[in-house]
Amino acid sequence: MQLAAGVRERVAAVHGGAELSELLRLYDGWAGRYEQDVAELDYRAPYLAAASLAFAFPSPPAEARVLDVACGTGLVALELHRRGFCRLHGVDGSTGMLELARSTGLYRRLQRCELGREPLPAPAEHYDAVTLVGALGEGQVPSSALPELLRVTRAGGFLCLTTRSNPSNRRYRAELEAAMRHLEQKGAWQRVLLQEVPRWERATSEEEESVPGSGYISGVVYIYRKCPVPTPEEG
Ligand SMILES: C[S@@+](CC[C@H](N)C(=O)[O-])C[C@H]1O[C@@H](n2cnc3c(N)ncnc32)[C@H](O)[C@@H]1O
Numbered sequence: 001m002q003l004a005a006g007v008r009e010r011v012a013a014v015h016g017g018a019e020l021s022e023l024l025r026l027y028d029g030w031a032g033r034y035e036q037d038v039a040e041l042d043y044r045a046p047y048l049a050a051a052s053l054a055f056a057f058p059s060p061p062a063e064a065r066v067l068d069v070a071c072g073t074g075l076v077a078l079e080l081h082r083r084g085f086c087r088l089h090g091v092d093g094s095t096g097m098l099e100l101a102r103s104t105g106l107y108r109r110l111q112r113c114e115l116g117r118e119p120l121p122a123p124a125e126h127y128d129a130v131t132l133v134g135a136l137g138e139g140q141v142p143s144s145a146l147p148e149l150l151r152v153t154r155a156g157g158f159l160c161l162t163t164r165s166n167p168s169n170r171r172y173r174a175e176l177e178a179a180m181r182h183l184e185q186k187g188a189w190q191r192v193l194l195q196e197v198p199r200w201e202r203a204t205s206e207e208e209e210s211v212p213g214s215g216y217i218s219g220v221v222y223i224y225r226k227c228p229v230p231t232p233e234e235g
Pocket of ligand 1 (some may be wrong): 020024027030045046069070071072073074075076091092093094097113114115118132133134135137140142
């Protein structure tokens with residue numbers, strides 16, 4: 001099935017390797033059409049991430065404080081709300097995307113923050129869960145931002161992250177997973193789930209298909225749980 005006019009170009013623009021300030025301006029310009037375009041692309045990451053987090057979450061979600069990083073227009077918040085998570089904060093680098101997120105009324109607080117350049121606007125150990133969906137990718141949020149996500153998560157809290165497995169993101173995914181393993185070896189967090197999803201979203205070109213001829217890019221949901229800091233006696 002053909003993609004609607006302009007979708008391919010708008011997706012290509014944000015994956016075109018623009019420098020961060022330019023990338024965020026591209027998102028500002030895309031904000032008004034974003035939800036329509038990602039519906040066209042059959043983009044299911046917000047649904048898959050929220051369902052995975054809800055599955056892993058051990059206690060009733062209503063009181064859980066959740067930070068949705070790179071929240072975009074609020075698609076993750078919508079899925080989290082459906083599953084009972086309602087104490088949501090969001091951050092994003094694009095003011096255009098944040099305006100739309102604000103109009104949903106689903107976030108109690110929304111702030112602008114450029115991941116990789118500035119710290120998250122939150123105290124340490126503040127959130128029961130942190131989500132980062134659709135923005136861990138080449139040219140977007142660098143894998144070096146993982147420790148900052150961990151900083152604002154309380155010990156025992158959860159981090160729900162996603163990335164894509166299309167050819168132009170493979171190098172990034174390998175780098176991300178190396179950073180994840182490093183944090184696990186240091187005892188900072190433990191992986192709870194790694195879910196490979198073959199039909200993550202429609203590919204905008206044959207070159208970007210994860211499996212040739214499939215028409216789709218595959219992706220992955222990761223859930224990690226932050227470890228308590230060991231006491232000196234524990235070593
Ligand atoms: C593909 S959208 C995903 C939005 C939402 N999480 C979703 O799944 O619909 C990527 C979002 O990440 C934001 N973003 C990308 N890189 C960023 C960075 N380094 N710092 C802050 N926001 C960033 C963009 O502004 C955009 O809103």
